[in-house]
Ligand SMILES: [Zn+2]
């Protein structure tokens with residue numbers, strides 16, 4: 001059996017099934033998956049066994065393939081047994097992701113008669129930590145951070161009892177034998193308390209900041225309704241405006257704070273327990289500074305026993321900010337001493353525990369768009385579930401992007417995308433990258449024959465790939481974005497609209513608003529957004545005002561009042577750079593177009609993080625949508641001037657300057673929100689019309705990719721108009737459309753090129 005079959009109660013399930021059906025034999029974990037040996041009279045009982053196996057598999061299991069053959073042994077003992085894992089084979093098994101505490105365990109947690117009453121580490125074969133506590137496979141207790149805890153008699157009896165829900169549950173523990181919580185002051189000194197949970201709940205109610213050691217790392221928690229406390233957390237963490245996620249006690253409470261559709265509720269309550277972006281109600285009691293200038297809030301439900309215990313404490317606030325426990329520009333803390341030294345000065349108290357976190361994993365983030373769950377950050381709860389491919393790839397590593405990095409290990413028809421790592425420009429994240437590559441190679445056993453990276457030579461991930469001394473394949477950034485969607489949906493080729501931040505283009509310009517024909521080996525650039533000068537280059541990418549000033553200069557327009565507020569010498573510097581043509585790389589980036597539009601409208605001149613201006617522009621556009629359907633909005637008369645195309649060689653250029661200058665001229669006649677909406681609609685109309693010209697029959701698969709497709713308005717609007725033209729539209733769902741999914745696309749292209757090269761070489 002291959003797939004997610006270890007650490008999910010699969011062997012005990014096989015044992016029970018075989019015993020019920022009166023079959024003799026054995027079951028064992030191997031590095032390939034699970035191996036079952038059966039003896040029976042004829043084939044019929046064996047076929048019935050395999051059918052039941054598929055139908056009744058445990059909730060966390062994912063059976064990907066079952067292969068069978070006759071055994072060569074002629075004798076086998078009667079009865080059925082679970083045998084010790086075989087760890088001499090090369091590693092190929094798959095580790096399950098971490099899963100929220102199950103309903104059965106939650107019932108025991110609050111049952112005073114249960115021996116695990118209020119035990120914060122309760123779990124069973126159907127739930128609990130996996131990926132974050134396993135250092136190598138096969139998945140057995142000594143290979144996990146539970147190895148140091150010797151099971152007590154009661155736990156050992158359950159572990160050995162096939163009738164128990166904890167039969168062979170590796171992280172099983174209880175008050176008598178397992179890990180414990182402890183309560184510490186702001187310097188990390190342990191404080192005596194009967195209950196760290198009660199102490200934390202009281203501190204949170206008083207507006208204190210508590211660092212909590214969780215599943216994949218530390219959280220910083222604070223009362224989400226306490227404006228003063230939230231501001232204090234922002235100040236101490238050095239996170240001025242970026243939205244903070246909250247955890248609410250239960251789903252009813254969530255619906256009091258936010259609009260909640262059925263698919264959103266389903267996403268919230270799923271065993272993966274991601275952060276779901278939800279639209280805030282106008283009048284709710286949470287701190288305004290949780291998500292300034294945005295209409296959405298990241299919300300999650302409790303997922304560890306500790307979270308449930310905390311919310312059950314009578315003094316605990318009903319909603320807590322639960323933001324990653326790290327100083328800005330550093331990865332989330334995992335170890336006790338590391339957290340105490342790095343979070344000193346941020347946290348007032350610490351809840352620590354003595355179960356080590358082996359793999360760091362941030363909370364995952366998703367947004368429901370058109371009823372579908374769209375992952376924006378893929379980490380805890382999803383990783384390392386493999387992604388199924390429709391073709392065979394050689395063993396490889398694809399090293400991903402510079403920002404929002406993930407990497408990918410692939411072999412055969414499986415690709416394992418790493419957890420969200422972060423921005424490799426900061427040294428701490430580079431260490432995290434290195435550790436994660438080592439860890440995931442241990443878990444998958446993949447020994448790469450080749451490496452793949454971005455064409456940008458200065459990415460840290462590209463530098464890492466070069467150091468591996470393997471055959472190296474470099475992939476253009478936006479081709480990789482298209483390929484990530486092709487890999488997820490099993491496409492061989494397609495017409496792709498990639499709307500993204502920045503990626504190095506073949507002509508050395510900064511690309512990011514591209515229409516390409518792509519397959520697994522190559523791409524052809526058919527069109528792109530007009531090149532605009534980016535005064536200051538990459539360093540200026542967060543400063544939309546520079547683009548706006550450049551635009552005014554190019555089109556001979558006077559600066560609008562809000563841009564005149566920018567200091568004169570700064571503006572002069574931009575003009576001087578433009579005039580001399582120095583440090584002004586041309587860019588077709590759609591992300592920069594959003595930045596420019598936000599600056600022209602006076603919404604945001606300077607972004608605090610990648611995507612900041614675009615998120616505020618989208619939030620503003622939604623205000624103009626009140627009560628209107630998107631299809632209706634798309635059908636209304638445009639405000640901004642219609643798009644102009646220009647042909648340059650064989651590439652079509654979509655002129656954006658006339659639209660932006662139109663926006664500048666119209667800004668005194670229209671509300672900002674109406675122009676923000678029309679900007680989105682302009683992109684939808686222009687790009688879908690362009691796609692229609694390229695493929696009037698609409699018979700090519702239409703691929704949407706790049707970070708801008710996280711924008712709900714843009715994604716839905718484009719999809720509506722493309723479908724009207726009979727296109728079948730594909731975009732990232734399980735794999736992020738942003739740079740977090742790039743490594744999968746690199747893997748597909750690099751692996752395919754390697755195979756094709758070997759075929760040409762006659763191997
Ligand atoms: Zn459970």
Ligand SMILES: [Zn+2]
Nearest residue numbers: 152155174177
């Ligand atoms: Zn025990």
